[in-house]
Amino acid sequence: MNQKLPQPGSPIRNFSVLLSPTPRGARLARLLATEQLRTWGISLDPARLIVAELANNAATHGRVPGRNFRLLLYVVGQTLRIEVTDTRGDRIPHRQPAGLTAESGRGLTLVAALADRWGVTHGLPPRKTVWAELTFPAPQSPEHESPLSGPTCAPYALPTGEKEPHQTPPLPPAGQTHPRE
Numbered sequence: 136m137n138q139k140l141p142q143p144g145s146p147i148r149n150f151s152v153l154l155s156p157t158p159r160g161a162r163l164a165r166l167l168a169t170e171q172l173r174t175w176g177i178s179l180d181p182a183r184l185i186v187a188e189l190a191n192n193a194a195t196h197g198r199v200p201g202r203n204f205r206l207l208l209y210v211v212g213q214t215l216r217i218e219v220t221d222t223r224g225d226r227i228p229h230r231q232p233a234g235l236t237a238e239s240g241r242g243l244t245l246v247a248a249l250a251d252r253w254g255v256t257h258g259l260p261p262r263k264t265v266w267a268e269l270t271f272p273a274p275q276s277p278e279h280e281s282p283l284s285g286p287t288c289a290p291y292a293l294p295t296g297e298k299e300p301h302q303t304p305p306l307p308p309a310g311q312t313h314p315r316e
Contacts, residue, residue, distance in 0.1 A: 148175055149209035154190070156198040156221065164190035164206045164219075171208060172215075178271065181249035182215060185267045188242045189219040192228060192265065197221030199261075215269045224263040227255055 150171045154160035168186040172179055186206065193204035199222045207218040230247060233240030246253050250267035257263055 147209060147211050149207065151205060151207045153203040153205050156194045156202070156204050158191075158194060160204070161187070161190040161194040168206065168208060168217075175210065177210070177215060182217065182269055185217055185246055185249055185269070186219075188246050189217065189265050189267065192242055193219045193221040196226055196228065197223040197263075199223060213270055213273055215271065216266060217268075218264050218266045220258060220262055220264040222261050224257060224261040227263065228265060 150168075152164070152167055154164050165183055165187040169179055169183045172182055186208075190204070190206060197204060202222040204219060204221040207216075207220070209216050228243055230243045231240060233244070243253075246267055249269075251270050253265070253267040255263055255265050
C-alpha cells in the first residue's frame with residue numbers, strides 16, 4: 136500500500152490505495168491522504184482539499200457497482216501529483232458553470248483554482264484518471280546565526296582505548312552522620 140522508491144539525486148515517494156466508490160471511501164481517501172502528507176512533511180492544504188474533491192467525484196460520478204477507485208499520491212522533486220482513477224472512462228469530467236443556487240457543480244472549479252495543473256487521462260478501458268499537481272517551494276536551509284555567548288561544554292576527545300579507574304565518592308568518617316534537612 137505504501138512504497139518508497141529510492142532514486143539517486145531525487146527521491147520519489149508514493150502512496151496508492153484502492154477504495155470503495157462510496158461516500159465512506161471518499162472520506163477515507165481524504166483521511167489517508169492527510170496522514171500520508173503529514174508523514175512526508177508536506178503542507179496539508181490545499182492537497183487534502185483536492186483529494187477530497189477528486190475522491191468525491193469518483194464516488195459520485197465515476198461509480199460502477201463492484202469496482203473500486205484508486206487514489207495515488209506521489210512526490211517527484213518539488214511536485215506532488217494526486218491521481219484518482221475510476222472505471223467510468225465514458226464520463227469525462229469537465230468544468231461547467233454552476234448556477235447561483237446550485238448545490239453542486241463547483242468541484243472542478245475548486246480543483247482548477249487550487250492546483251497548479253490538472254487534467255484527465257484515459258487509461259485502459261474502462262478507466263480514466265483525473266489528476267492534479269501542486270508545486271511546493273524547496274526547503275530553505277537554516278540560516279547560520281552568530282554564536283551565543285555563555286558557557287560551553289568541553290571539547291569531545293576520542294577514546295584512546297584506555298579506561299580511567301572508576302572512583303566512588305568518599306564516605307563520611309565513621310561515627311558521623313549527616314544532618315537531616
